[in-house]
Amino acid sequence: MSRIHVLRKQTLDELENRVVSGEGIPRYLQPGPFDFLPEQLLEFPHEPQQDAPTLMLEDGRRGRASTDIENALKIYEWLGPMSETEARDERLWAWLAHVPFADYTRSRWPVPTDAKQARDSIFDHWFVYHEGRRSLRRHAIGRLWWAVHLTRAPWEYDDALAPLRKDDPYAYTRMLLGNQEVFFHTLEREFGSNRRILIALLEVIDRFRARRAPTPLVKWLAKEVNLACRYRELDLLPIEELLAFMEAMAALERESTAGT
Structure with missing residues (x-):
């Protein structure tokens, strides 16, 4: 059973800085999860009862709202209930988007070709980059968990x-x-x-x-x-x-x- 992890703060900062500089953007266009060394990660307190679910993409193409409900239920069932403090941990959501759900995030929220738009899109959907609830609500995975948590x-x-x-x-x-x-x-x-x-x-x-x-x-x-x-x-x-x-x-x- 694979564990859930969070990125260490230094690793998260390095990822964000590479996006800001533009150097890291090409990796977001390539398929597959990001690779992290064990020393770049910390184990999350919750241990899942099953492997990470496969999230749906409509007709195998870009995911749309029609798949959000089913995907949200899968994410919530897998992660389980968390305290709102845990669920605001930017390091958790960044790991989830970059590792188990990287291809989903990439397909659901395609990275634009324009450099500025690409940076904005990556920060919106791969990171909880800005302060406040809007960042959590725009994150590719965080938005799904929070939607179930609140309703x-x-x-x-x-x-x-x-x-x-x-x-x-x-x-x-x-x-x-x-x-x-x-x-x-x-x-x-x-x-x-x-x-x-x-x-x-x-x-x-x-x-x-x-x-x-x-x-x-x-x-x-x-x-x-x-x-x-x-x-x-x-x-x-x-x-x-x-x-x-x-x-x-x-x-x-x-x-x-x-x-x-």
Whole structure:
């Protein structure tokens, strides 16, 4: 059984510096995992119960959103639950992208030919390079684990969400990953790590889904919820009141769109 590792900080810094200089970019265009010496790695505390899964690529070509749900479940099952401190370890995600899932990362997020775009793409999807939640949400593997972590059977983590219990523990994971606009406009926002607000928003989006195309609503509603979080503690509202608040905003957006 292969172990999970993290890169040593010095190794991570060297990788990043080679990308910044441009010297390391050609390696990202070549197939296969990156090679690291044992002294460049540290063992991760969690020992997997099975080998790393094979992640799907649509029709053997570039991976698309249609494979994200299945891949996310595979990643979460393999890595298992982690503390959020462990799950923010940039050294872990860098190793995962460069070793067991290098070909997946390369196929899902092809490296552009333009040098600047290539550097930006590599840092977005192979590293957790920048500060904040956006870097984790853009990482090729980290985004999949976090999507499940925040949405899997949320009523098990927050009793206030009990009224939203579903038969499928991954119902909200499917809502989140089933549409890239939903993923982008929710997890990229400041409230994206707040499970209660995120789940309530996904529930409201799902309720409105049958009535209209979700994309305009998602973008507008996520923006308004994000603004509301700056002056109201939405996560302290009873869940029905929180849902009613979001549904009222969604109705306003629909009315304004209908009038144009």
